[in-house]
Amino acid sequence: MARNDDRMSREEAGRMGGEATSRNHDKEFYQEIGRKGGEATSKSHDKEFYQEIGRKGGEATSNSHDKDFYKEIGSKGGSARSNDDR
Incomplete structure (x- = not known):
């Protein structure tokens, strides 16, 4: 939802960025960043x-x-x- 002053809301910018990322990356990309995130989290807890x-x-x-x-x-x-x- 755009604001009255024609600026994009944070929510809309995030949604559009997520959609653009999903168009440019495949399943393996998301698996890899998930694996890295899991490794980083497991080291800190x-x-x-x-x-x-x-x-x-x-x-x-x-x-x-x-x-x-x-x-x-x-x-x-x-x-x-x-x-x-x-």
Whole structure:
């Protein structure tokens, strides 16, 4: 969304930049920058850090979904895995 003064919003500039980047790079590019980011992050944090964020994420997820949600995604995951094995 452009501003009234014809300048681009930060959100619009970011979206357009992301779209331009995705047009100019392939899947391998994104895999490589993801790998590098993961390596950099793993060097700056210890095992306890990852355990804590995993625990917090699990709590947040379990607080926002009921038992039926987990049954459904488990069923979908199982179906997807069995289709991959063919």
